[in-house]
Amino acid sequence: MAKLFRAVIMGPPGSGKGTISERIAQSFGLKHLSSGDFLRENIAANTEAGVLAKTYIERGLMVPDNVMTRLLLPRLEEMTRHSWLMDGFPCTLAQAKALNSTCDLDLVISLNIPYETLKDRLSDRWIHPASGRVYNRGFNPPRVQGRDDLSGEPLIQHDNDQPEALVARLRHYKDVAKPVIDLYKSKGILHTFSGTETDRIWPYINSLLSTKIPSRPETDTQHIPMP
Numbered sequence: 001m002a003k004l005f006r007a008v009i010m011g012p013p014g015s016g017k018g019t020i021s022e023r024i025a026q027s028f029g030l031k032h033l034s035s036g037d038f039l040r041e042n043i044a045a046n047t048e049a050g051v052l053a054k055t056y057i058e059r060g061l062m063v064p065d066n067v068m069t070r071l072l073l074p075r076l077e078e079m080t081r082h083s084w085l086m087d088g089f090p091c092t093l094a095q096a097k098a099l100n101s102t103c104d105l106d107l108v109i110s111l112n113i114p115y116e117t118l119k120d121r122l123s124d125r126w127i128h129p130a131s132g133r134v135y136n137r138g139f140n141p142p143r144v145q146g147r148d149d150l151s152g153e154p155l156i157q158h159d160n161d162q163p164e165a166l167v168a169r170l171r172h173y174k175d176v177a178k179p180v181i182d183l184y185k186s187k188g189i190l191h192t193f194s195g196t197e198t199d200r201i202w203p204y205i206n207s208l209l210s211t212k213i214p215s216r217p218e219t220d221t222q223h224i225p226m227p
Ligand SMILES: Nc1nc2c(ncn2[C@@H]2O[C@H](COP(=O)(O)OP(=O)(O)OP(=O)(O)O)[C@@H](O)[C@H]2O)c(=O)[nH]1
Pocket: 011, 012, 013, 014, 015, 016, 017, 018, 019, 020, 121, 122, 124, 125, 126, 134, 135, 136, 138, 139, 140, 196, 197, 198, 199
């Protein structure tokens, strides 16, 4: 079996983690795992951790480390046969240490995007709450304005995407992410990408991953029968 590949993508809110993760998943056949999606699934299924997490998310707070690790680590342990890319976890040093005790990461991508760019993107971000699908009026607009492409349901904006809340969110990100970034730097697996446009950053990420992931994992390759 091809060697499994485990990666994490980090960056401030609006840096494009979700957008870039989708491209990586498509191009390299990794499973895209998102902490936000796991939380939404658990909330929808009313699991114990989901009920607990909801009380924090509703107040715009981070979910405590012990709830996050209880929720995510068993899911990662189940993925013994898959290569994956995790988006949104770990956020804190405690989460990173917990992840470390479960698996060895091959690579960490850190996105470094200027504040003005984040502010512009997020103030124009539209979300389909049920699925977590995101749109941006300039970059990837929905086919019908204000409506989700797949379900046709209305899109919403988050109050905490507006500039007033963003400064505090970014400061918080910088404080909690710094020790995580330092940890991955010291392990020699951190790769930082800076820029203002996802389309300009993507080719660099693509070529880095091409050197690290020789082929798509076996489970995803198609076997073409000999004639
Ligand atoms: N204008 C513009 N918008 C972009 C670009 N890349 C991503 N976006 C949009 O910017 C917003 C944020 O991108 P996401 O992929 O949701 O960012 P994220 O890092 O996952 O954000 P969080 O979930 O808040 O952590 C979305 O509305 C994207 O459609 C870009 O290069 N230019």
